[in-house]
Amino acid sequence: MARKLPRKDVVIVGLGWTGSILAYELAKQGLDVVAIERGPWRDTATDFPPGYAQDELRYGVRLDLFLRPQQETLTVRNNMTQTALPIRRFSGFLPGNGVGGAGVHWNGQTWRFLPSDFNLRSHLEERYGADKIPADMTIQDWPVTYDELEPYYDRFEKLAGISGKAGNLNGVKQAGGNPFEGWRSSEYPTPPLKQNYGSALFAEAATKLGYKPFPRPSGNISEAYTNPLGVTMGQCTYCGFCERFGCGNYAKASPQVCVLPALMRLPNFSVQTESEVTRVNLDSTGKRATGVTYVDTSGEEWEQPADIVLVCAFSLFNVRLMLLSGIGKPYDPVTGKGVVGRNYAYQTTSGVSMILKDKALNSFIATGSGGMMIDEFNGDNFDHKDLGFFGGGYMGSGQTGARPITTMPVPKGTPKWGAQWKKAAAETYNSGYGISTHGSSYSYRDCYLDLDPTYKDHLGRPLMRMTFDFKDNEIKMSQFLTDRLAEIAKALDPVEMTASPRKGPWNSTIYQTTHNTGGTVMGADPETSVVNRYCQSWDVSNVFVPGGASVFPQNHGYNPTGTVGALAYWTADAIKNRYLKNPGPLV
Amino acid sequence: MMNRSLLAAVVFGSLTSSALAQDPQSFDRVERGRYLSILGDCAGCHTAPGGASFAGGLALDTPFGKLVAPNITPDRETGIGNMTDDEFVATLHEGRGHNGRRLYPAMPYPAYTKMSEDDVRSMRAYFKTLQPVRNEVVSNQLPFPLNIRLAMVFWNWLNFTPGRFQPNPQKSAAWNRGAYIVEGPAHCGTCHTPKTLLGGDKTAMPLVGGTLQGWFAPDITTDTRKGIGAWSKEDLAQYLKTGVNSFTLASGPMSEAITHSTSQMNDEDIAAIATYLKDSGVGGNSAKPTPIAASDNAMRAGAAIYKDNCAACHRDSGTGDTGLFPKLAGSALVQSDDPTTLAHVVLSGTRAVSTVGAPTAPAMPAFDWRLNDAQVAAVLTYIRNSWGNAAAAVPAGAVADQRASLTKTP
Numbered sequence: 001m002a003r004k005l006p007r008k009d010v011v012i013v014g015l016g017w018t019g020s021i022l023a024y025e026l027a028k029q030g031l032d033v034v035a036i037e038r039g040p041w042r043d044t045a046t047d048f049p050p051g052y053a054q055d056e057l058r059y060g061v062r063l064d065l066f067l068r069p070q071q072e073t074l075t076v077r078n079n080m081t082q083t084a085l086p087i088r089r090f091s092g093f094l095p096g097n098g099v100g101g102a103g104v105h106w107n108g109q110t111w112r113f114l115p116s117d118f119n120l121r122s123h124l125e126e127r128y129g130a131d132k133i134p135a136d137m138t139i140q141d142w143p144v145t146y147d148e149l150e151p152y153y154d155r156f157e158k159l160a161g162i163s164g165k166a167g168n169l170n171g172v173k174q175a176g177g178n179p180f181e182g183w184r185s186s187e188y189p190t191p192p193l194k195q196n197y198g199s200a201l202f203a204e205a206a207t208k209l210g211y212k213p214f215p216r217p218s219g220n221i222s223e224a225y226t227n228p229l230g231v232t233m234g235q236c237t238y239c240g241f242c243e244r245f246g247c248g249n250y251a252k253a254s255p256q257v258c259v260l261p262a263l264m265r266l267p268n269f270s271v272q273t274e275s276e277v278t279r280v281n282l283d284s285t286g287k288r289a290t291g292v293t294y295v296d297t298s299g300e301e302w303e304q305p306a307d308i309v310l311v312c313a314f315s316l317f318n319v320r321l322m323l324l325s326g327i328g329k330p331y332d333p334v335t336g337k338g339v340v341g342r343n344y345a346y347q348t349t350s351g352v353s354m355i356l357k358d359k360a361l362n363s364f365i366a367t368g369s370g371g372m373m374i375d376e377f378n379g380d381n382f383d384h385k386d387l388g389f390f391g392g393g394y395m396g397s398g399q400t401g402a403r404p405i406t407t408m409p410v411p412k413g414t415p416k417w418g419a420q421w422k423k424a425a426a427e428t429y430n431s432g433y434g435i436s437t438h439g440s441s442y443s444y445r446d447c448y449l450d451l452d453p454t455y456k457d458h459l460g461r462p463l464m465r466m467t468f469d470f471k472d473n474e475i476k477m478s479q480f481l482t483d484r485l486a487e488i489a490k491a492l493d494p495v496e497m498t499a500s501p502r503k504g505p506w507n508s509t510i511y512q513t514t515h516n517t518g519g520t521v522m523g524a525d526p527e528t529s530v531v532n533r534y535c536q537s538w539d540v541s542n543v544f545v546p547g548g549a550s551v552f553p554q555n556h557g558y559n560p561t562g563t564v565g566a567l568a569y570w571t572a573d574a575i576k577n578r579y580l581k582n583p584g585p586l587v
Numbered sequence: 588m589m590n591r592s593l594l595a596a597v598v599f600g601s602l603t604s605s606a607l608a609q610d611p612q613s614f615d616r617v618e619r620g621r622y623l624s625i626l627g628d629c630a631g632c633h634t635a636p637g638g639a640s641f642a643g644g645l646a647l648d649t650p651f652g653k654l655v656a657p658n659i660t661p662d663r664e665t666g667i668g669n670m671t672d673d674e675f676v677a678t679l680h681e682g683r684g685h686n687g688r689r690l691y692p693a694m695p696y697p698a699y700t701k702m703s704e705d706d707v708r709s710m711r712a713y714f715k716t717l718q719p720v721r722n723e724v725v726s727n728q729l730p731f732p733l734n735i736r737l738a739m740v741f742w743n744w745l746n747f748t749p750g751r752f753q754p755n756p757q758k759s760a761a762w763n764r765g766a767y768i769v770e771g772p773a774h775c776g777t778c779h780t781p782k783t784l785l786g787g788d789k790t791a792m793p794l795v796g797g798t799l800q801g802w803f804a805p806d807i808t809t810d811t812r813k814g815i816g817a818w819s820k821e822d823l824a825q826y827l828k829t830g831v832n833s834f835t836l837a838s839g840p841m842s843e844a845i846t847h848s849t850s851q852m853n854d855e856d857i858a859a860i861a862t863y864l865k866d867s868g869v870g871g872n873s874a875k876p877t878p879i880a881a882s883d884n885a886m887r888a889g890a891a892i893y894k895d896n897c898a899a900c901h902r903d904s905g906t907g908d909t910g911l912f913p914k915l916a917g918s919a920l921v922q923s924d925d926p927t928t929l930a931h932v933v934l935s936g937t938r939a940v941s942t943v944g945a946p947t948a949p950a951m952p953a954f955d956w957r958l959n960d961a962q963v964a965a966v967l968t969y970i971r972n973s974w975g976n977a978a979a980a981v982p983a984g985a986v987a988d989q990r991a992s993l994t995k996t997p
Contacts, residue, residue: 045938045950050899051957224908232910232947237899249899250911250949261946 002293002303008034011292011306013277013321016101017561018547018568019312020255020263021159024229025572027269029580034269034304036294038071038276038313039098044256048246056403060244065105066090067097071276074316075452078469078505080333086455086463092508093516094244095314099273102314102514103254103561107243107368107400108219110162110253111558112153112566114379115146115182120554123380124390133390134473136445138343139554143524143533146182149566152573154185156565157217160253161225161233164188164217178214180375193222193236193370198361198433202397203372205491211374216396218369219253219561229262240401242368252368275302278459280309280325280543289327289543295459307583308575309543311520315550319344319449319519320464327540328520328530333446333467339530341450343443343518344466345555348393348474350482350502351436354494355411360430363402371398377481378557379440389476393439393557395485402429409434412496435489437481439502441517443554444471449519470504478502515560517552520545522567529553532587534574535567541585546571611672612712620713623706626772626856627699628848632656642666642720647693648800650786652729654693662719675711676704681749682739689739691727692747692786698774701752701767746787758866761855765863768856773848778804778840793869796923801992802839803927805920808870813919815864816872823861827852829944835913835920836949839928842940850942878977879968885980889969892962896954897970905974911949916974926981929967930989933958955993960986 009031012019019035027033042048042065058064067090075084096102116123119141124133133139166187167177192215195203203213220236227233234250242252250257263269277294281303291305311318322328322340331342373396376382384390401407409432410424452465470478482501489497523529526538535551537543545551547567549560578586610616624630633656635644643658643666661668667675670685678684682696690696699707727734752771754763769775781789781797796806796813808814815823822832827849830837837845849857879886894903901907905916915921920928931937936953939945954963964983971978 045948045952049936049950049952051896051952051954224911226910230944230946232908232945232949234900234908234911234949239899248952250947261941261948265941265943265946 002301004303004305007291007305007307008032009306010034010308010310011036011304012310012312013280013292014038014101014311014313014317015099015255015271016096016312016314017103017255017565019101019310020259021156021565021568022310022312022546022572022575023269024259024263024266025569025576027263027266029576030268032268034306035271036275036277036292036304037099037271037273039067039096039274041271041273042099042104042246042256043260044246044248044250044254048248050248053246053248054239054241056241056405059241059246060403061405063090063094063244065096065098065244065246067095070458071097072317072457072463074320074464074466075455076466076468076508078467080446080467084452084465084467087508091511093512093514095316095514099260099271100246100255104246104256105244106219106561108252109369109559110157110160110217110219110562111394112182112562113146113556113558114180114381116380117556118142118144118146118149127380128384134471137471137473138443138445140343140521140523140528142553143522143529144570149563149570150183150185152566152569153562155569156562158189159227159229159258160219160565161189161221161227161258162217162219162253163190163193163215163222165192165215167214176214178373178375179212180378180381188217189227190221190223190225193218193220193367194238195370195372196238196361196363196365196399197359198363198399199370199372199397201356201359201492202435202488205488206372206374206396208491209488211376211488213372213374213396216369216371216373216398217562218367220247220251220367220369221253227258229259231258231261233257236367238365238367238370240364240366240403243400277321278324278461280311280321280327280540282326282540286326287540289540307542308579311543311545312548315519315548316449316464316466316516318545318548318550320451322520322530322545323449323451323464324461327537327543330450331448333448336445339521339526339528341448341519342528343521343553344447344449344468345441345443345517345552346468346506347513347515347555348391348439348441348470348478348502349436349512350439350478350485350500351434352482352485352489352497352499353409353432353434354489354492354497355409355428356431356433356492357495358431359433361433362430363399363407363433366399366401368400370400371396373398377484387476387480389473389480391440391442391473391477391557393437393477393481395435395437395481397435398438399434407432412498431495433494435485437478437485438557438559439474439477439481440557441474441555442471443518469506470502475502475504515549515555517549517555517560520548520550521553522551523553532585534578534586535571536574536579536586538585542583544571544575611708612715616709616712617716618713619706620709620711622853623710623772624713625848625851626768627710628773628844629659630847631843633659634847639720639722641714641717642722643724644722646728649693650799651733654691655724655726655728656693657724657726658720658722659714660717660720660722661715662721665721665723666719667714668719672708672711675714676707679707679710680704682743682747689736691729691736691739692742695774695777697747697788698771698777700747700749701771703751706772742785742787746783746785759862761859761862762866764856765859765861766867768860769863769867773860775807779807794867795870796925798925798927800840801927801931801989803920803923803925804840805923805928806870807864809865809867810870810873810919812873812875813923814870815919816870817917817919820858820861820865823864824854824857827857827860828854829942830940831910831942831945833909833914834918836910836939838937838939838951839931842938845940845942850944876977876979879972879980881973883968885965885968886972888962889965889967890973892958892966893969896958897966905970905976910945910947915970916976918976921970922976922978924979926967926971926985927989929970930963930981930986931993933963933967934986934990935993955990960984960990
């Protein structure tokens with residue numbers, strides 16, 4: 001029997017980017033807020049001191065900051081005819097663990113989606129005809145427009161100190177920035193990062209081919225910056241230890257660096273760490289949440305009553321919590337009815353690896369979101385009329401470091417070990433070079449999430465089952481993007497070059513990205529979405545899923561965090577300015 | 588020239604004192620007492636971390652032994668509920684508490700004696716309004732014979748001059764207000780004035796810096812090299828209000844003073860303190876020694892250690908980042924005669940204070956596990972003699988001593 005705690009105004013499940021932003025906004029509003037976090041407390045000063053933060057074996061290989069499968073895992077399969085099996089070692093994607101969530105271990109690549117991404121289906125129907133969209137492709141318009149979200153993108157970027165160069169200020173194109181981006185109301189808070197040699201070479205080659213390269217918008221920031229919460233960030237040192245690592249220099253935007261110092265000072269906020277929320281509790285009508293139940297590390301069960309429940313875990317675990325709590329109708333791919341688990345999508349990445357002639361690239365001087373990119377082949381920035389696919393992505397020199405255990409390029413045909421391998425590794429380390437594409441992943445009727453019929457977690461609850469594969473559309477898209485990237489690579493005159501477009505089937509044992517999206521998608525129609533345009537549950541109006549990537553109706557050709565942050569602020573405003581004045585359904 | 592009694596009134600903020608005197612528990616008087624308890628940083632010692640406000644319990648490690656700040660809530664048995672108003676005044680002005688019992692000067696009565704009686708009675712009025720908290724504190728944990736309180740008669744005779752603050756009519760009202768706060772309630776000299784062997788103030792050297800509890804409280808005279816001479820009034824005010832300015836960040840015992848006291852002072856009082864400290868009449872321009880040559884062995888080793896361990900944050904140029912990583916180049920603390928704080932910070936690390944104005948609270952990591960005494964000494968010698976800095980080399984023995992004492996009381 002759960003022990004009942006005193007009531008709070010707001011209980012937040014998970015203290016990552018969305019949880020910390022919502023906590024700060026609502027606690028500043030005077031509400032009594034508690035966050036329940038499954039993983040440990042993590043803090044820059046004590047957990048990531050620069051003296052040992054750059055430990056590749058501990059963090060990069062043994063994955064110290066990530067979720068352990070024994071805490072929670074999921075079963076995976078490529079299609080509905082297969083039997084899903086549990087992931088016993090996370091490798092294809094890596095869910096974070098602990099305070100800060102994915103905001104701790106990310107690379108810092110901070111993009112906005114294109115204006116036409118937000119009305120994807122109607123845009124494509126209008127430009128190419130409804131019959132051109134594959135029948136099983138379940139893409140849909142977002143219930144918000146780019147124009148509505150713009151101020152919230154801006155707020156998140158200012159919170160995180162993002163470094164970059166605007167390409168479109170209030171509709172006026174700006175030299176040096178991304179000419180394809182949506183309008184921005186202000187310049188990036190900090191100037192672009194310095195580029196390493198490889199990125200400079202890429203930009204030169206891309207320019208020669210007629211493209212317009214620009215610095216990737218970055219959460220690893222170029223100079224010291226104090227954000228609107230009064231928190232100070234430091235300058236990136238280009239150490240090349242971002243993805244999978246915490247940043248000890250206060251230079252990579254994260255909840256710990258950007259929000260927690262201000263949030264933890266608020267007396268009406270508290271956090272309960274190492275406590276896993278097992279369900280959102282509903283009253284007898286099933287229309288109202290009464291709070292959450294969680295289990296601490298000693299196995300003791302607690303009930304935290306609250307007036308508002310914010311589901312702010314990692315996207316996949318938001319979906320599972322909604323399924324386990326019975327909020328919203330589970331999706332059935334056979335009938336196409338139901339919504340929770342629908343429109344799971346991923347990201348379609350690919351790369352070209354090269355060895356350059358007589359070049360000392362010093363790629364270890366790097367940062368997780370540095371690099372020069374081009375955006376000519378993203379979204380609908382290019383004509384898809386005769387291409388046989390929709391979607392696209394950005395591409396560029398996204399080398400994020402050259403950490404010695406996992407970065408050891410050798411020429412083709414080199415033995416896998418021994419003296420020859422050592423010789424080749426030493427010779428090639430400084431001239432090996434990888435560039436990549438980062439493509440969209442549209443949603444399909446039979447790519448979805450549900451509860452596994454067989455496997456259970458340590459608390460006896462069913463694991464979530466993921467059914468996903470790359471579809472023809474995405475494979476053609478990746479081939480097209482990779483071909484364009486290879487053309488730029490050729491212009492660099494490499495000694496050797498390997499282009500690797502994404503091929504099916506999806507393989508959960510090869511790391512690609514942790515951009516898992518959908519499952520509790522936002523939409524204008526309760527028949528095809530779990531939450532409304534304010535990220536509020538259609539079924540239980542005091543439950544919100546404030547902008548985790550689980551609300552994306554499909555995934556676009558950019559990294560998700562910028563949009564996740566924008567939606568967090570968007571939802572916070574909806575709660576503050578609408579819900580609190582008149583609790584109930586906002587749509 | 589300002590009329591002297593008017594000046595005094597401005598300094599003590601006591602224009603309405605006659606009205607206040609009529610009602611010892613008037614709202615205005617209690618509120619003034621509350622603010623004075625902030626100026627006096629009473630909570631800094633009398634509130635234990637995580638404990639009830641003013642219920643005592645913070646242990647002070649003095650060179651003579653341990654003293655625990657008593658419970659000053661109005662609880663009759665364990666607090667000061669039985670103390671008369673006159674006894675309260677005598678406590679602050681004379682170091683004699685309930686029933687005439689002698690206090691140890693860990694309670695800074697040698698500074699509080701400068702406070703006006705009206706201010707002391709206002710504080711008394713405020714403390715009376717607190718919720719009584721039952722919390723038995725054994726204050727006197729000194730070893731024999733120091734635990735005999737009567738010894739303080741002798742100590743006071745040597746070290747204690749009772750008497751109220753005397754304004755200087757040659758100076759502005761702001762200067763006098765600042766001087767009153769610094770010398771009286773804020774008791775800055777309790778840490779920043781060096782102590783005699785008996786723990787009394789070296790009165791000839793006020794505010795030139797003192798060593799206590801494993802930290803060196805820096806020189807806050809107007810000396811441009813060792814003190815705050817290079818800081819503007821605005822720099823000082825920003826530091827006191829937020830704990831951070833373009834030179835440095837507060838940590839160690841000063842972060843307690845900033846948390847409980849200076850960050851909560853009103854802007855006029857902070858400006859007054861800055862006015863006084865920038866014109867305190869103490870501190871000259873100490874001669875700059877010749878920096879140790881870069882070719883010196885310790886300097887060469889220190890440069891390499893600095894590059895590997897320090898430069899990522901403090902930069903090759905020693906400039907750091909404002910609000911995050913203190914500037915080492917030109918830092919008075921880095922060049923101070925006493926390297927206690929430097930060794931402390933490198934060995935144990937430290938964390939900056941978090942305030943409303945500067946919530947970040949960045950940290951310096953501990954290096955005791957990866958640098959030995961000679962290496963710490965070398966890197967300190969290097970930072971004390973680079974980028975225009977100049978100061979004596981730090982001997983490895985000083986680091987060893989600090990390491991040993993930190994092991995005993997981290």
